[in-house]
Amino acid sequence: MRPQDILMPVAAGLCCKPGGFHIDPVRPVERAVITHGHSDHARAGHGAVLATQETLDMMRLRYGDNFAGSTQAIRYGEEVRLGDVSVKFHPAGHVLGSAQIAVSCNNTCIVASGDYKDAPDPTCAPFELVPCDVFITEATFGLPVFRHGDAADEVKKLLASVALFPERAHLVGAYSLGKAQRVIALLRQAGYDAPIYLHGAMEKITHYYQSRGIALGELRPVKGVKKAALAGTITLAPPSATSDLWTRRFPDPVTAFASGWMRVRARARQRGVELPLVISDHADWDGLTATIAATGAGEVWVTHGQEDALVHWCRSRGLQARPLDLVGYGDEEESETPLQGEAEA
Numbered sequence: 001m002r003p004q005d006i007l008m009p010v011a012a013g014l015c016c017k018p019g020g021f022h023i024d025p026v027r028p029v030e031r032a033v034i035t036h037g038h039s040d041h042a043r044a045g046h047g048a049v050l051a052t053q054e055t056l057d058m059m060r061l062r063y064g065d066n067f068a069g070s071t072q073a074i075r076y077g078e079e080v081r082l083g084d085v086s087v088k089f090h091p092a093g094h095v096l097g098s099a100q101i102a103v104s105c106n107n108t109c110i111v112a113s114g115d116y117k118d119a120p121d122p123t124c125a126p127f128e129l130v131p132c133d134v135f136i137t138e139a140t141f142g143l144p145v146f147r148h149g150d151a152a153d154e155v156k157k158l159l160a161s162v163a164l165f166p167e168r169a170h171l172v173g174a175y176s177l178g179k180a181q182r183v184i185a186l187l188r189q190a191g192y193d194a195p196i197y198l199h200g201a202m203e204k205i206t207h208y209y210q211s212r213g214i215a216l217g218e219l220r221p222v223k224g225v226k227k228a229a230l231a232g233t234i235t236l237a238p239p240s241a242t243s244d245l246w247t248r249r250f251p252d253p254v255t256a257f258a259s260g261w262m263r264v265r266a267r268a269r270q271r272g273v274e275l276p277l278v279i280s281d282h283a284d285w286d287g288l289t290a291t292i293a294a295t296g297a298g299e300v301w302v303t304h305g306q307e308d309a310l311v312h313w314c315r316s317r318g319l320q321a322r323p324l325d326l327v328g329y330g331d332e333e334e335s336e337t338p339l340q341g342e343a344e345a
């Protein structure tokens, strides 16, 4: 069986005809298999959803109880038979509960990795290398200019700034699902044990992380805290909040933003970011190329991001490669969808 007979891109997403399902469909389908909880991958309105317990819980938090007709939780390493194929989930190291989905049929194995990173993250299971025939990779940071470096060093920069400006508040823009909790965990790893303040839109998902056993130390809602009391403190907020009127409640705030895009100075300037922190939940160029090589895949399908350079790199290494041209996958580092029922606070 040819790989494209097992998985093929259609308008709704990546379709597995012999298995009767779509992976991360962008339109409602009968059966969806979902890699992780970010809103461009996990949408409401499908008939049946197969995903990790964490991804299902995040979908429930965002969309409410009736987000799908039915749900089935699957653990890492567990195999499920769907139609003529078998499906196995492996950690993707992207956010809590994120998975690569290995689809096997006869002797062919295709791994759809969703979003992934090979860098360490104290808030989720580490990326697992899955040998396969075809590897489907993201390309969010698929250009050689993107090298993220060590996230711990970026957090040291933040703490140095807090020490330098004790009279100012530090406001860190970070995506609510995954990035914010990772920044908090990295601050704790660096020895920062003061309370960390949260924008209202971060509370629900952050408390969910804590309920899954992720240690984040003492967290407080920033709502209702007096301006003067926020001097010398750190607050996590969605990126959109760090540039609006909401910031007036902070004393002379230092605006930081945790994103892989902060490698590009113009982006930081454009956003008015005083303290750019290069912290990404996606693999950088070195991570992408090292991972592709290590899977042993002879064929690589490249999707959502900067496909061209990565396709070129694969071909120069003698691998078959093509862009998948899937539509509808954004970049959660740039956008922000608040969870259901959460007021701006």
Ligand SMILES: [Zn+2]
Residues within 6 Å of the ligand: 036, 038, 094, 115, 332
């Ligand atoms: Zn994602």
